[in-house]
Amino acid sequence: MEQKDLMLRLMKYKRVLLQFKSLGLDRVYSNNLGDALEISAALVRKDFSHFKIEGNRRGGYSINRVLEKLNHLLGDSGLQEIVIVGCGNLGKALLNHDYIREGFRIAAGFDINPSQAELNNIPLYPLEILKPYVLEHHIDVGIIAVPVSSAMQTAEMMINCGIKGILNFAPLQLKSREECRIHNVNIGLEIENLFFMVNQSEKKDARSIG
Amino acid sequence: MEQKDLMLRLMKYKRVLLQFKSLGLDRVYSNNLGDALEISAALVRKDFSHFKIEGNRRGGYSINRVLEKLNHLLGDSGLQEIVIVGCGNLGKALLNHDYIREGFRIAAGFDINPSQAELNNIPLYPLEILKPYVLEHHIDVGIIAVPVSSAMQTAEMMINCGIKGILNFAPLQLKSREECRIHNVNIGLEIENLFFMVNQSEKKDARSIG
DNA sequence: GCTTTAATGTGATATATGTCACAACAATAA
DNA sequence: TTATTGTTGTGACATATATCACATTAAAGC
Structure with missing residues (x-):
């Protein structure tokens, strides 16, 4: 799976951070981002640390600083x-x-x-x-x-x-x-996949009842 | 990543096999499927072996047999x-x-x-x-x-x-x-991702020239 | 029947990916 | 100043995923 997933995550971080920013926030914690992307907070920190994106041991990460770094990493090549x-x-x-x-x-x-x-x-x-x-x-x-x-x-x-x-x-x-x-x-494919998942969890439910 | 990818692969196998079948084929080799899904032939065999889908040591897999098994695995729940x-x-x-x-x-x-x-x-x-x-x-x-x-x-x-x-x-x-x-x-996101990939490989090209 | 060929099936292995647990540390409060 | 709190940063670990290499085997050719 190369590191395609990683890059996709970086893009998602960017989007979520922009959203947070537009809401008036200027700092985030790893668990905020984790929640938003439905991944663990530890993974967020690992990702950031891997790209030398640093936070403050108490106050989380500065949204602007992270966005800067992300833009740099992702190309930031204008429109x-x-x-x-x-x-x-x-x-x-x-x-x-x-x-x-x-x-x-x-x-x-x-x-x-x-x-x-x-x-x-x-x-x-x-x-x-x-x-x-x-x-x-x-x-x-x-x-x-x-x-x-x-x-x-x-x-x-x-x-x-x-x-x-x-x-x-x-x-x-x-x-x-x-x-x-x-x-x-x-x-x-996406729809088929959804049907599969849905049927799966239905079966699971049935089992846990019976 | 759970085993979501595996299930997606199974669905892709199914689609490709249906396509092959509609072309008049009735047997495939693991490397045909590997090529079609852009994965290794070994992985195809591992997947199949994992679900007890058996082939013939010389003549590959019977498309119909595999499709039967796949339908069963994927639910086959009609329309x-x-x-x-x-x-x-x-x-x-x-x-x-x-x-x-x-x-x-x-x-x-x-x-x-x-x-x-x-x-x-x-x-x-x-x-x-x-x-x-x-x-x-x-x-x-x-x-x-x-x-x-x-x-x-x-x-x-x-x-x-x-x-x-x-x-x-x-x-x-x-x-x-x-x-x-x-x-x-x-x-x-998909488009952004494409731009990233494209820019990536352009950089790589430039490096290999310079 | 024997040999060759071309595929499968799979154990060993590598690699990637994510989680856990906790030390390190900055901020705040007492 | 000291204690407390809450968050980062990261080494150790677990797990998942895919590749490699090759023994195994069915078919085809001689």
Whole structure:
């Protein structure tokens, strides 16, 4: 599992800390963060100590100091831009959401045949323009929101354009390659997984009653 | 990490095997599956051996036999039904997709104010009806596709209706409880994570050149 | 039947990951 | 100043997870 989980945790720390900060706090304890992420306080401290993020033996951690360190560790590369390929319902849903505060912005949407010129102030272009656009705007990351049937060739095309990271919502497992990291969000799998968990705990309940 | 990863792997095995089967194959080797899931062949064998799924020392595993065992392990509980709360763009995107072959079906959509009576042959109801509907149809799992602002109270309401598993698409971390398991799909986090990975490997490239 | 080949099955091992328990310490109160 | 309290920081430990290496074995070829 490499240290992917660690990095994900660091990002979660960041989000929670930003939330705390916006609530007016300026210090946290390891157990606050532990509660928020549903992990142990000790692990929070281990993580921080590993990256030389220091706290005060009595007063916990300074939120600002931790955020500084986290931003440094996580890149802190300003506002990044991404594109969305596929502007059906899912694409539209994504286009309608404002991700600015999450550190990135949807620069444009692409579709074989865009039904409109823009949405939520984001321009929609035909697919043919993807390559020049990506090159000109130095886009590194994109989202696949097309039907399964065209997902594979869409991925191919995006990689061909020089995109280096893809978030894929089509229900098939696209494989990462050297030149492009692909993360798959498989809704079906998630639901199946939930059913499994739920059935599990039902069985457990039944057992403890009987 | 409990053995959640293991179960996820089992589900992935199942999906890949179904795909292989639909391609006309009837046997696989551990390394086929390893490649497909991007894990080692040894791990595939360990997993199978752990659940007493046996293969043939020369000819690999019989797809049908493995699928039988997997179905048994994973519940194989027929076609399950779920509901979607929130019928905006995201909700509509989900409603438009056919999940039958993934083992479940969207029984109904709910919204404060549904814009239409049905979509893709799935009825849309006002939120007030959620509870009686869930009770009558014995719904165990639901999807949250509402805006952040109302996500928390939506979750509360769903749990109140007796729903035991939630897949949450709103960009905030909802916590699982004893009576309801919640999985969060945080698109922002995923994108941030991708940027991190991409930047990482760019740095690595630069280093190896310089 | 014997040999070769190509796969499984698994014990030994490495590594990663998280928990526990407690010493070290800063702040506060007495 | 001293005692007390509550939190960090971390070594020791436990556990989970995955890899390696290879003995074992079924099939195919000769």
